[in-house]
Structures are given as C-alpha cells and as structure tokens.
Amino acid sequence: MSRFKLAPSAGALLILTAVPEARAITIEASISREAFVRLFAEGLLSGQNFDTIPAGTILGTVNGVTYSVPGGDPVVTSDFSTTTPPNSLGTSFGFFDSTQSAMIAFATPITAFGIDIHTFASNPREYVLMLGMVPAVNSRPVTVPGADNVQFIGFTSDTPFNNIRIGPATESGAGDPFSFSLDGLIYGNAANLVPESTVPEVSNWVLLGSGLGLVARRTQRRLRVNNKHGPDTGRLVL
DSSP, X not given: OOEEEEOOOHHHHHHTTTSSOOOOEEEEOOOOHHHHHXXXXXXXXXXXXXXXXXXXXXXXXXXXXXXXXXXXXXXXXXXXXXXXSSOEEEOTTSSBOTTOOEEEEEEEEEEEEEEEEEESOOSTTOEEEEETTEEEEEOEEEEETTEEEEEEEEEEEEEEEEEEEEEEOOSXXXXXXXXXXEEEEEEEOGGGOOOGGGSOOHHHHHHHHHHHHHHHHHHHHHHHHHHHTOGGGOOOOO
C-alpha cells in the first residue's frame, strides 16, 4: 500500500509554532504516470516539458513556477536523454550530477505533482522528493515508449504545498545514484486524480450496469402491476 502518513518532526513543530494545529500529512503515491499524462492532455492539470524553451536557457520563473539549483543553475538542455524530445531540465553540465538536486517552487499552492526523471539508473528508489522538511516520495521505474531508464515521482497530498526538492536518495536500499535530468513536469489539484485501486475495473462497470438495468426492469414491472390495481395500492415493491 503506497499511502502513508507523515508526522512533522520535533524540529518542524518548533518552526510551525504559529500554526494553530499541526497534523500529519497524507501522501498518496500509487497514482500512475499515465493518469498524470492523461489529465494533462485533457487540460485538467498544468505542466512543462521545456521543449518550447531554447536549449541553454537558465530558468528562473516560468508561468508561476520557479526553478533553482543549490550551488548551480537550472539549465534547459538538449544534451541529455529526455522523455519528451528535444529538451529537458539539467544544469550547466547538461544534467544534474549525483551530488546535485533541483528545487521547484509554485506561486500558487498545489496538491498534485508528477515528474519524469531520465537516468541511467535501473534500481527503484534511486531518487527522492523532499516535501518541506519531510522525505515524502521515492522514484519508481516506469515504461515510457521511445525512452529508456525512466523513473517517475508522482503523488497527491491532502495538504497544499509550494516547494519541493528532488535529488539522489541516500537512504538504505537505494543504489549508487546516477546523473539525471527532469522532464514532463505535471502539477495541479489532487481532486482530479484518484488511485487506480479506487477506479472500478471494466468488468465491474459492466456488472454494475447490468444490475442497474435489472432493477429498472423490475421497477417498471411493479409499477405496471400496481397501476392495474388502481391508485389506492400505494406501494412500490422492488
């Protein structure tokens, strides 16, 4: 199960003393990359694939999203593999090296976030997204047509947030981190996304439709029977 609750640390509680009530953050990390991409195509989520920005551009704020790299610059690059050619986001090397991380800030708080990580790493959990002071979500390998060795971080939160940080994971179980680039940023309102486990399978939809049809037919038959006995019968039997 990919849903878990993250309680603020003691340090976070000290920083958040002005907040009336601190509570756990619920993260849902089982939503697929395909769901994010589909809703972006339908205009229900916003995004950026960096392809319309000339390679070599140092990014600041674009469409209310601010990019930064501690100790470096976020640079649009065509020199590293990408999930949506030609461009992706890297640094002056053309990619983030194994010691770097990317910071992304949103002018308006969001509750859903997804991004592709193009890397030569093949192990899961190679990269981690930090949500504030709490380590939130690890990457997972995904299959993307025409692209190799892609990992994806995607999640929803019941608490709006403005800032995230993505970098190589250092926790136990992660492999040696590789260089990486970022592509296919998608973000917005979590209300537009639901875990696949909560969406009925096609067969379930068919059964549900058949059941409703049966109820409707039985209701019509009972109404016809009751009408033959006049308006005083007063009962509808299903």
